[in-house]
Amino acid sequence: MPSDPSPVLNPATPGGPVPTTVGATGSEFDTTKARKQSTLIVKRFLRHRLAMASLVVFLLIAAFGFLGPLFWTVSIEDTSSRGYLPPSAEHPLGTIQTGKDMLAQLIVGTRLSLAISLVVALGSTIVGVIMGTLAGYLRGVVDSAISRFVDLMLIIPQIAVAAILVRALSGSWYVVALILAAFAWMQTARITRGETLSLSQREYIEAARAAGAKTRWIIFRHLVPNMVGTITVNTTLAVATAVLSEAALSFIGLGVQSPDTSLGLIINENYSQITNRPWLFWGPFVIIVLISLAVNFIGDGLRDAFDPRQTKVRS
Amino acid sequence: MIRYIIRRVLISIPILLIGSVLAFFMVAGAGNPLAELKAKPGTTPQQIADLEASLGLDQPIIVRYWRWLLDFLQGDWGQSIALGQAKVEVFDSVMRALWITARLVVGAEVLAIVLGVTVGVIAAVKQYSIFDYLATSAAFLMFSMPIVCVAIILKTYGIQFNNVLQDLGFDRWLSTVSPAEGGFQGSFGEVVFQYTGTYLLPTLSLTLISFAAYSRFQRASMLETLNSDYVRTARAKGISQRRVIFRHAFRNALIPVSTLFSLNAAVLFSGAIITEAVFGWRGMGALLVSSIRTFDPYMLMGWLMVTAALVITFNLVADVMYGILDPRIRLA
Numbered sequence: 001m002p003s004d005p006s007p008v009l010n011p012a013t014p015g016g017p018v019p020t021t022v023g024a025t026g027s028e029f030d031t032t033k034a035r036k037q038s039t040l041i042v043k044r045f046l047r048h049r050l051a052m053a054s055l056v057v058f059l060l061i062a063a064f065g066f067l068g069p070l071f072w073t074v075s076i077e078d079t080s081s082r083g084y085l086p087p088s089a090e091h092p093l094g095t096i097q098t099g100k101d102m103l104a105q106l107i108v109g110t111r112l113s114l115a116i117s118l119v120v121a122l123g124s125t126i127v128g129v130i131m132g133t134l135a136g137y138l139r140g141v142v143d144s145a146i147s148r149f150v151d152l153m154l155i156i157p158q159i160a161v162a163a164i165l166v167r168a169l170s171g172s173w174y175v176v177a178l179i180l181a182a183f184a185w186m187q188t189a190r191i192t193r194g195e196t197l198s199l200s201q202r203e204y205i206e207a208a209r210a211a212g213a214k215t216r217w218i219i220f221r222h223l224v225p226n227m228v229g230t231i232t233v234n235t236t237l238a239v240a241t242a243v244l245s246e247a248a249l250s251f252i253g254l255g256v257q258s259p260d261t262s263l264g265l266i267i268n269e270n271y272s273q274i275t276n277r278p279w280l281f282w283g284p285f286v287i288i289v290l291i292s293l294a295v296n297f298i299g300d301g302l303r304d305a306f307d308p309r310q311t312k313v314r315s
Numbered sequence: 316m317i318r319y320i321i322r323r324v325l326i327s328i329p330i331l332l333i334g335s336v337l338a339f340f341m342v343a344g345a346g347n348p349l350a351e352l353k354a355k356p357g358t359t360p361q362q363i364a365d366l367e368a369s370l371g372l373d374q375p376i377i378v379r380y381w382r383w384l385l386d387f388l389q390g391d392w393g394q395s396i397a398l399g400q401a402k403v404e405v406f407d408s409v410m411r412a413l414w415i416t417a418r419l420v421v422g423a424e425v426l427a428i429v430l431g432v433t434v435g436v437i438a439a440v441k442q443y444s445i446f447d448y449l450a451t452s453a454a455f456l457m458f459s460m461p462i463v464c465v466a467i468i469l470k471t472y473g474i475q476f477n478n479v480l481q482d483l484g485f486d487r488w489l490s491t492v493s494p495a496e497g498g499f500q501g502s503f504g505e506v507v508f509q510y511t512g513t514y515l516l517p518t519l520s521l522t523l524i525s526f527a528a529y530s531r532f533q534r535a536s537m538l539e540t541l542n543s544d545y546v547r548t549a550r551a552k553g554i555s556q557r558r559v560i561f562r563h564a565f566r567n568a569l570i571p572v573s574t575l576f577s578l579n580a581a582v583l584f585s586g587a588i589i590t591e592a593v594f595g596w597r598g599m600g601a602l603l604v605s606s607i608r609t610f611d612p613y614m615l616m617g618w619l620m621v622t623a624a625l626v627i628t629f630n631l632v633a634d635v636m637y638g639i640l641d642p643r644i645r646l647a
Contacts, residue, residue: 152334155623159585160603161341164615167607168345240459247461248589252604264463271467275475285464292459 044305051301054294061291065111074101076108076261084277093279096270105266106283112256113263114291116177117242123181125235128188129227133219135189136196147193150186158183158245163254171257180245188234195227229306236299240292247288263288320635327627331620335387338619339380339612346610348372348396370396383616393613395606405617408602413621415494416591416598420583422514423521424576430522431529432572438530439537439568440560450530457527462586466520466593473516488512493596517590524586525579532575537568570641577633580626 045051074091078100085095093102135146158180165179199205200223208218224231243263249255250264258265263284270280347353349372353363367373371382386393392405438450457465473489481487490513501509540546541564549563584599591600599618606614 148330152330152337154581155330155334155626156338156619157581157585157588157622157626159588160619160622163603163607164341164345167610168341244459244461247463248585251461251463251589252592252600254604254607264461267461267463267467271463274467274471281467285461288461288464289456289459292461293455296455296459 041305045301048301048304050297051304054297054301057290058294058298061110061287061294062114065107065114068107068111072103072107074104076100076104077259078104084273086277087279093283094277096266096280102280102283105261106287109261109263109266109284110287112173112260113243113246113288116173116180116246116256116262117239117291119174119177120181120184120242120245121235121238123178124184124238125188125231127181128185128234129192129224129231130219131185132189132192132194133196133223133227136193137200137215137219137223143193146189150189153183153186159248159252162245162249163252166249166254171255171260173256173260173262176246176249176256176262180242180249184238184242184245188231188238191230191234192227195230196223199223199226229303232306233299233303236295236302240295240299243288243291243295316635316638319638320631323631323634327631331623331627334623335384335616335620336380338623339383339616340376342610342612342615342619343376343379345607348610348612350610383613387616387620392617395614396609396611405613408614409599409617409621412597412599412602415596416584416587416600419514419517419521419590419596419598420587423518423525423587424579424583426518426522427525427529428576431526432533432569434526435530435533436537436560436565436568438534439541442538447534450534454527454530457523458531460524462520462524462589463593465523466517466590469516469520470593489516493594493598517594517596520590520593521583521586525583528575528579529572533568533572536571537564540564540568566640570637573633573636573640576636577630580629584622584625 079098081091081095081099081101083095083097083099085091085099087094091101091103093106096102096105131146131150135143161183162176162179166176169175169179205218205222208222213222246255246262247264247267250262251268253268256262256265266284267281267288270277270284274281348370349363349366364373371379374382383393390406392409395403395405395408434450438447441447477487477489486508488508488511490509494513500506541560546559546563549559554563587598588600588603590596591598592604595601599622602614603618605611606618
């Protein structure tokens with residue numbers, strides 16, 4: 001159970017099992033049942049109406065992208081229709097200039113945009129957390145080196161470097177995702193470094209170190225579990241940022257390239273039709289905004305749920 | 316303070332230098348600027364080799380970097396390698412593009428700060444009022460909008476607004492193309508008319524995007540100061556509401572917002588690249604995209620170095636502002 005900050009109870013055996021259900025073996029004299037930290041967090045999140053609604057919206061969009069091909073089997077490569085057909089039973093959202101079916105485009109675009117942003121969020125979080133905790137825990141030379149490296153990475157706009165690298169490598173969705181992730185971890189690193197600096201002053205870290213725990217153990221079993229709230233919130237927000245970055249990059253034509261497609265590329269291909277065939281522009285636009293909004297609200301709900309000062313659910 | 320600024324400038328020199336090495340290797344490794352020419356039928360290998368030699372592309376990359384650095388430091392930023400066109404000095408192109416973009420970015424940043432701070436303060440003072448909810452919703456919506464779409468929507472309605480103006484018998488006001496080369500002509504009134512018409516929509520798209528962050532940040536920090544002990548003390552002493560808000564709460568609430576200013580620099584620049592692409596401006600964005608397409612190494616290096624220097628300057632300005640706003644921070 002990663003979010004349970006109970007290792008203090010068992011500092012002498014850093015390799016041993018950490019009891020996660022202390023007090024759960026209730027006796028008949030207990031008036032209240034002890035609950036795990038995670039149960040509380042989930043409960044608080046479930047009570048957050050806006051966040052729950054956002055989660056539903058997000059899951060619906062994900063289902064549209066990932067399960068859509070099961071119901072709508074038109075290929076995005078199919079150019080047999082005429083270009084710019086109006087919506088009809090055969091093409092519910094009409095066709096784009098090249099005669100490709102718009103609904104099929106949207107499904108694939110949504111899937112790849114989501115996949116890109118999830119990879120970016122996870123990748124940048126992993127790298128950022130490792131860099132940040134290393135810098136904050138080890139201090140000294142390591143800290144200076146990592147901090148200066150972060151400064152270095154921040155002086156050039158992400159979109160410029162990413163565009164150069166995409167042009168050099170390729171426009172497949174996973175290449176775009178990895179490139180964006182490589183230039184998105186700095187914020188997470190800064191935040192986790194700051195948090196680690198204050199956490200590593202606490203007694204339980206000192207106790208773990210005194211018990212002979214190794215750096216890796218302390219980082220992954222003591223520091224990271226205690227920052228899990230900050231990290232989770234940050235990861236969700238990174239999804240929103242990544243959706244927008246991908247759209248921007250693909251819009252200038254230096255992101256995802258055909259035959260792959262993405263929401264940004266669909267907007268790039270169709271925005272000239274905004275007055276004549278508005279649905280070609282507003283479709284991808286609404287999906288991007290919904291993803292981004294939903295993820296931001298989910299992040300907000302998570303922040304509240306992880307905040308121990310929240311008293312909406314009594315333990 | 317001056318010693319602090321000097322030290323910061325000195326620290327940024329090695330950062331820029333290391334950045335330039337990384338950037339040069341990335342740019343040089345990205346692709347061959349002569350690839351298009353090689354693919355063209357009718358070019359002999361001899362021609363390619365001659366061209367490579369004249370451009371210095373046949374040298375090892377370290378040598379090329381070293382030559383570039385020496386020239387760069389002496390003010391010779393090299394020439395564009397874009398083929399089939401007259402040779403262009405990198406310095407001139409970058410500076411011309413920067414001049415167009417800088418006016419856009421600075422205007423948008425100033426507007427965003429003024430608007431964002433005002434909205435944030437009102438939302439905090441009247442917490443949970445209708446204004447607060449409206450401002451919060453607007454900020455969340457703007458946070459989630461891709462700047463591409465904001466620009467496209469503004470451009471579309473700008474054109475329709477122009478059509479309405481024309482139907483009513485006025486001149487078309489809002490421009491949706493790049494500002495004219497050589498500045499605006501005519502009487503003072505006409506220049507103002509053209510200037511505002513040209514800059515309004517792109518500036519607005521950039522402003523709307525960064526305004527969201529400023530207003531949220533300002534609201535949070537204002538709420539914090541409004542609930543702090545010294546504000547309660549000030550109220551208890553009988554100081555008027557207006558004075559408490561402006562002299563005690565607002566001034567202190569501005570301090571954390573100044574950090575956002577430096578974080579926002581790179582964001583604004585990225586936003587400007589997109590906005591320019593939508594409105595077809597020939598600023599830094601267009602220069603970047605066209606140089607990437609042709610793998611133009613010296614142009615890209617010039618672009619990257621100027622942007623990096625600008626971001627560093629923004630960070631420095633933000634830190635100095637932090638020091639001025641908050642006397643507890645001693646910059647030494």
